Amino acid sequence: MxxxxxxxxxxxxxxxxxxxxxxxxxxxxxxxxxxxxxxxxxxxxxxxxxxxLNALGTNLLTVNPGFVRGAVTRGSFGGATTLTIADASAITGLDGVQAVAPELATSKLVIAGTQNETASIVGTTPAYLSVFAYDIWTGTFISQASVDQNLRVAVIGATTADNLSLTDSSIGSTIYIGGLPFELVGILQSKGGTGSEDDRVIVPLSTARELFVGSTSVSSIGLSATSQDAITTVSAEITALLDQRHGITAGATADFSITTQAQLLxxxxxxxxxxxxxxxxxxxxxxxxxxxxxxxxxxxxxxxxxxxxxxxxxxxxxxxxxxxxxxxxxxxxxxxxxxxxxxxxxxxxxxxxxxxxxxxxxxxxxxxxxxxxxxxxxxxxxxxxxxxxxxxxxxxxxxxx
Amino acid sequence: MSAHAVEPIIELENVSRIYDTGRVQVPALVDANLTVAKGEFMAIIGPSGSGKSTMMNILGCLDRPTSGRYILDGQPVDELDDNGLAYVRSRSIGFVFQSYNLLPRTSALENVATPLMYQGVGRKERLSRAQAALERLGLGDRLDHEPSELSGGQQQRVGIARALVTEPALILADEPTGNLDSHSGAEVLSIFKDLHSLGRTIVLITHDIDVATAADRGVHIRDGQLYEAVLS
Known part of the structure; x- marks a missing residue:
């Protein structure tokens, strides 16, 4: 048939x-x-x-203090104090590294007019903007000069701005972080998504250290590689550099860990x-x-x-x-x-x-x-x-x- | 029992069919010998329970004899497998049934064309051959009718057209008038007579001696055995 x-x-x-x-x-x-x-x-x-994840920057590497055993990083974010600003400066000199942004993280009550919220405070350098792929919505980002001179300036995320009822007309006004007055210089463009990247207050690294933390350690170091292909090399370079700086010999457990965007993906x-x-x-x-x-x-x-x-x-x-x-x-x-x-x-x-x-x-x-x-x-x-x-x-x- | 010296279509030699029901063996057909010559119109006459249906199943290659030889149209068929029997049915036998056995919800034309489909004939050719067969039986205006839209006599004529369309060596009719009124029954019998006069070989199986007189030769079947019959 x-x-x-x-x-x-x-x-x-x-x-x-x-x-x-x-x-x-x-x-x-x-x-x-x-x-x-x-x-x-x-x-x-x-x-x-x-x-x-890609919106965070595809060439992103993050160096965290503490060590990895199995899949768990010991010493939570900001808890361990093995990374220093000097480490960050040393990394800046490596091949394939485009920009380095050390982060000093803490959490403070922020007051603007009659509004207030407890926000995460990030002390960092101007490179933060490019490393974490943020855009400025209005105003300016913190400048190198403000870092050099420990200025009390602040840039806030889009969600924080909403919560505190701050808009583009608020640029130049005074907000209070942990009870201290700061000048609001900029508001970041929203990254969209559901993460916490839009809910933060960014201040100069030196200012955060002087007013809020008071040590030379940093919570983490974010850096961008020159290209996605360079990530592996850069990661190896950083490991070698920090092993040497921290006196870690072969076989010993490192007191830091490196996370790349590729790993997350x-x-x-x-x-x-x-x-x-x-x-x-x-x-x-x-x-x-x-x-x-x-x-x-x-x-x-x-x-x-x-x-x-x-x-x-x-x-x-x-x-x-x-x-x-x-x-x-x-x-x-x-x-x-x-x-x-x-x-x-x-x-x-x-x-x-x-x-x-x-x-x-x-x-x-x-x-x-x-x-x-x-x-x-x-x-x-x-x-x-x-x-x-x-x-x-x-x-x-x-x-x- | 050969009546003619021409080439035979059917040759049965000592054919028996015994049904094995597990506890008892029921002989339905015992040592049957029968020869039907080409062009003959033969009636097999017997009451129900006589072995008539068994005879029809063996002759129609729907069933295999338990013992004995059966040669149909020059080919031994008693030892063929299922596919072989299907091939013989497809090429050499045209069935006409008491209850017509047309495919339901299928037009007269498609019904008549179906045997040609199983022969692998292309659709165009089989439809035109089916139409010709139906027209020969006076059903040219009923091509698109389904069985449920036709009278008993018309359905039986569709059945005969389906049996004829493959030009088989043997037409095997099992009580073809059994479900018909006397007028339609007579009509069907006259169709068989016409086909006989055109040289077709027909075996008619019936319990009715009056129907059997349409044939030119007959055998009785009783308790599984064959006897020559005298047709008035």
């Missing part, structure tokens, strides 16, 4: 029981739609997180792979249930059409003609269900993507996989009923009422 004949038979058959066909396909539709939608959600979420992508697999696995269960629905309806159909099978065999159909007829019917059910499922899945991922704000993430591989999956479901769950039909004895089948 020719494929075209088989397809004509299958479509004719599915067209005669539209309600039953529709309900049978529903299982596959839901299965495929949820696979497509959930995989796309997982990938969209990953893209959203990666975008935020790697972690995110491995987490997201697991997430994608998990969601696809859950969705596959509904696909399996849909397949069982197809098998069920095909078995009922073989029973109902026993006499038809007998007639077909009497007028010359071989077992394999009957087998192909029922198999193509099961395939038509699962593929049509798969196609409609893809449509709904894509629509759903589009809606979710727009709602969640990471835009429309569409992966053609998902669609190929979904089509392949429906094919497999059709074959796996269609073969048994079809072989039942093919094996029917024509004498018995013809007498079946």
């Amino acid at each position: 020719k494929l075209l004949d088989l397809m004509r038979l299958a479509l004719g058959r599915l067209g005669t029981g539209k309600m039953r066909t529709g309900l049978t396909m529903l299982g596959i539709i839901i299965g495929v739609a949820s696979v497509v939608a959930l995989v796309s959600v997982a990938q969209g979420a990953t893209k959203g997180i990666s975008d935020q 790697g972690t995110v992508s491995s987490v997201s792979d697991v997430l994608t697999l998990l969601l696809a696995g859950i969705a596959s269960i509904s696909l399996l249930v849909g397949g069982i629905g197809i098998m069920n309806i095909m078995l009922v159909s073989v029973r109902e059409r026993t006499r038809e099978i007998g007639i077909r065999k009497a007028i010359g159909a071989r077992g394999r003609d009957i087998l192909s007829q029922f198999l193509v019917e099961a395939l038509a059910l699962s593929l049509a269900g798969g196609a409609i499922g893809i449509l709904f899945g894509v629509l759903a991922s589009f809606a979710i993507g727009v709602y969640a704000g990471w835009g429309f993430v569409f992966n053609p591989i998902t669609v190929v996989a979904a089509v392949g999956f429906s094919l497999v479901v059709g074959i796996v769950f269609g073969v048994w009923p079809a072989s039942q039909a093919a094996r029917l004895d024509p004498v018995v089948a013809l007498r079946y009422e």
